[in-house]
Amino acid sequence: MTFDLDSQPQIIQRAAGFALQGWDIAKGWLLSPAAWSQFGLLIAAFVLAWLLTRRLRPMLERLLTPEAGKTSILATIRRFLLIFVPLLLPLLAWGFTAIGEQATRALFGSGAVIAFGKRIFLFLAARILVREIISDGFLKMLGRFVLLPIMALYALGFLDDSIARLNEMTISLGNIEFTVMSIIRGIIAGSILFWIGRWSNDQTGNFIKKQDDMPPATRQLASKAAEIAIFGLAFLLLMNIMGIPLTSLAVLGGAIGVGLGFGLQKIASNYISGVILLLEGQATVGDYVELDSGEAGTIVKTTARAMILETFDGRWIVVPNEDFITTRIINYSDQGSANRYEVPFSVSYDTDINLVPDIIEAAVATHPGVLQKPYPPDCEWRAFGESGVDFAVEFWVNGLDDGKNKFSSDVGFLIWNALKAHNIEIPYPRRVIEMRNAPSGD
Missing domain, CATH: 2.30.30.60 (SH3 type barrels.)
Known part of the structure; x- marks a missing residue:
């Protein structure tokens, strides 16, 4: 029974060609004494790496683990190196395999099998890096969908052919022409650059915020200037990596200028x-x-x-x-934090109002938050009210009379206690009802 590939779609023909090519390679490896020797070297390299890892990993973890609570530069470096300890096994296997490759090429003139194994160990190292070491969500996603596929193509030997195909495919956008490979390279490089830019901006911002000797406005301005500089540099590097000349962005800059003039004012x-x-x-x-x-x-x-x-x-x-x-x-905070507030109150008409200001001012001055400068507490007469004489006490404090600072409430309690201590009555509304033409009783 024969199977006619010529009648099948192009993608099936390519898949079949790759499968036949892989079968020929596998058959050559299985029937070649040199290939078997390389398989043996691969196994020996892995076993040796596994044995060394069992002895070295506990030692490295003890050496690189700093004491709890230490924040020095050396402790930070040791913590950073500690997270890469899981890469010890695949990297040792890769190193031993590289030594074995040199030996097989010298003895047999061939090292395809052991070179394939060496690439597999690198793929395993990349997999450990993505799954166990990288903790940032964005970098983990980039490693899962970009780094691991690239390393898989590299391990299978298809990376160079894939890059060549992508370099042959071009896209034109006006006067600018670039390959699909340059787009992919730009996406990868742009993602990494702007992640580095975001991280650098966060670190720079935190450093600037800690400079207490700088005025707040200067810290904000320095933080914004650093942000613009970091992301501007990232953009210029990305344009250089993608091979796009900055002069070609002149038309785009003009369009942005027109947009700013109309829709983005x-x-x-x-x-x-x-x-x-x-x-x-x-x-x-x-x-x-x-x-x-x-x-x-x-x-x-x-x-x-x-x-x-x-x-x-x-x-x-x-x-x-x-x-x-x-x-x-x-x-309210522009010229300092001192602000003036006032609390109104009333006293009975039976009170000697000449005594009230001194009593209230002395009472309010006992509050720890009330200031003597720019002015001490000042009790003023305001009006002769319907039920009593109206006063108000003015006082200065640092900060605002908000949720955490209950200045007006505290002063109100002080006024109440002071008036009660001096037997001064706080009036309440009183009404006199006059009954006219009331019926006389029997």
């Missing part, structure tokens, strides 16, 4: 406004601000487009940077 305005805010230091993270609309909150995050405010009730308000430039914003 607000985005550009917000970005530039954010830079101005950072340079002038008018508002930064930690400032408590009140918007022109009446909403207020603490700035918890700044982005290239907007400021994010958190209110006392936990809501987040996203305010475009342009609003901080073009509208009226009250910044």
Whole structure:
């Protein structure tokens, strides 16, 4: 029975050709004494690597494991090297196999079998790297879907042919022409570069935030400048890796300029406004601000487009940077953290009101959060009310009268206790009811 491959689809013909080629290679290996000797060397290399790993791995783990709680540079390096200990077995097997390959090529003039085994050990090392060592989710995904397929092609000997085929396939985009291989290389390199850029940006940002001697606005500006520099450098490196000349991006830059002029005006305005805010230091993270609309909150995050405010009730308000430039914003933290508050109260008309200011001012001054500068507590008469004489005490404190700082509540208790201690009555509404033409009783 014969099977006509010529009548089958092209993909089946290629698969059959690869299968026949693999069968011929396997048959040659099975019938060749040199191949059997190479199989023996592979087994011997693996067994020797396994025996050495059993003895060396516990020693390396003890040597590289630092004492608990140590954060020195040496301890960090030891922890970093410790995570690569699982690669010891495949790398030792690869090294011993490489020595065996040199011996077989010198004796038999051939080393295809042992070279294949050496590639298999590298594939196993890559598999261990992805499954056991890499912990970052993005890098693990990149290793699973990019590194392992590439290493599998390399182990089977198809990598060079695959690269040649991909280099032959070209795609044109206007005046720019590039191969499919360059696109794949750009995707891989871009993913790695921008992951490195993100990691570098996080490390740089954390380092800048720890510089307490720098003003908050300067720290924010330095962090943003570092972010732009890191990702700009990553973009330039990616263009160089893909082989795209920067001059060819002139048309794209012109299109972006037109887009900014029409559809992206607000985005550009917000970005530039954010830079101005950072340079002038008018508002930064930690400032408590009140918007022109009446909403207020603490700035918890700044982005290239907007400021994010958190209110006392936990809501987040996203305010475009342009609003901080073009509208009226009250910044309670801009000129320092001292703020003035007042608490109103009333006393009975039977009270000698000349005594009230000294009593209340002395009582409020005992609060540990109340300041004597810029002004000490000040009790003022406000009005003759319907039920009593209205007063208010003004006082200065550091910070805001928010959830954690109950300044007004504490001062209210002090006023109550002081008035009670001096037998001063706090009035309540009283009404006199006059009955006219009331019927007389019998």
